[in-house]
Amino acid sequence: MPYKYVCTNCLAIFKAEEEIFKGKTCPKCRAGNLTTDGMKKKISPKRATDLDKALTWKPPRVDEAEKTRKAKREQDIRQRRLANYLVDEGLDESSSDEFEDEDDDAWAPPPNYNIGMRLTTGLRCACRAVYPHDVTYRKTASNRIGPSPGRGNQNTVMGRSAWAHVGGPDYAVNPKVSFEWCHLIADSLGGPTVAANLVAASYGCNTEMNVIEHRIQGRTELSVEVIAHCNAEHNAEMIIYTVRYPLHMPIFTRNIDAKNENFTQQDMDDLIGELNTWFRAVGLPQKKQG
Numbered sequence: 001m002p003y004k005y006v007c008t009n010c011l012a013i014f015k016a017e018e019e020i021f022k023g024k025t026c027p028k029c030r031a032g033n034l035t036t037d038g039m040k041k042k043i044s045p046k047r048a049t050d051l052d053k054a055l056t057w058k059p060p061r062v063d064e065a066e067k068t069r070k071a072k073r074e075q076d077i078r079q080r081r082l083a084n085y086l087v088d089e090g091l092d093e094s095s096s097d098e099f100e101d102e103d104d105d106a107w108a109p110p111p112n113y114n115i116g117m118r119l120t121t122g123l124r125c126a127c128r129a130v131y132p133h134d135v136t137y138r139k140t141a142s143n144r145i146g147p148s149p150g151r152g153n154q155n156t157v158m159g160r161s162a163w164a165h166v167g168g169p170d171y172a173v174n175p176k177v178s179f180e181w182c183h184l185i186a187d188s189l190g191g192p193t194v195a196a197n198l199v200a201a202s203y204g205c206n207t208e209m210n211v212i213e214h215r216i217q218g219r220t221e222l223s224v225e226v227i228a229h230c231n232a233e234h235n236a237e238m239i240i241y242t243v244r245y246p247l248h249m250p251i252f253t254r255n256i257d258a259k260n261e262n263f264t265q266q267d268m269d270d271l272i273g274e275l276n277t278w279f280r281a282v283g284l285p286q287k288k289q290g
Helices: 045-054 064-089 093-097 154-158 162-166 203-216 265-282
Strands: 003-006 013-016 137-144 179-183 198-202 223-232 235-244 252-257
Touching: 154 162, 154 179, 154 198, 162 179, 162 198, 179 203, 198 203, 198 223, 203 235, 203 252, 203 265, 252 265
Parallel strands: 198 235
Antiparallel strands: 003 013, 137 223, 179 198, 223 235, 235 252
């Protein structure tokens, strides 16, 4: 009956037929010239067989299946990063190859983009108390939240960029003080890319709308109505954003200054807090932040 021993190098337990084990090689770590003769203990044939199986040494090999799984995990991470960007921007996956045609040609988003990268620093956002007297043109869009209908190119639909339409600062110089085409009902909420659903508004205004859209995306039980008060065709001054949970009260309403240039981290946190308070009031679960 064999004896049980312990390797002094790797502490592996193994068997040997000799009662005194010297000058042999450990079957696990391959350390040689072992001199220990301690821990002699006779073991049963079954236990000896188990030790044989456990200590059967195999050279390392490349696990092709693990390589495939790792590559897929890395691809999933890249796709999630892109998806986070698209969600934050109110886009869908079909838009991922259209960025070169948008206003922000000079500002290509990095793979790990998130809405926090749109936030400004310094002054908080503010909604003007008094608007120009010529705010007489109004655009309204409403629908039940649904899947994206597919996204067209805003500049192509509107004939030119938003900053060129407004006559504001060049977007390529500093997008955060310029203007963008904003969907009244975001593409991610089921809104089409058509002139009736687009207005030119500030970068800060679009960021504020993005935060709301991200929190309600996929909630098909909700309906949205957005009213843009404009001083000229497609040129927004103020946006009233309303979210309803049919047959439930209260209604969520947000007044957004369409010329506001500022939207900070604190502004986003406060807005998310208001939305979460509303979710609780109408009995809806809050969406996890991220």
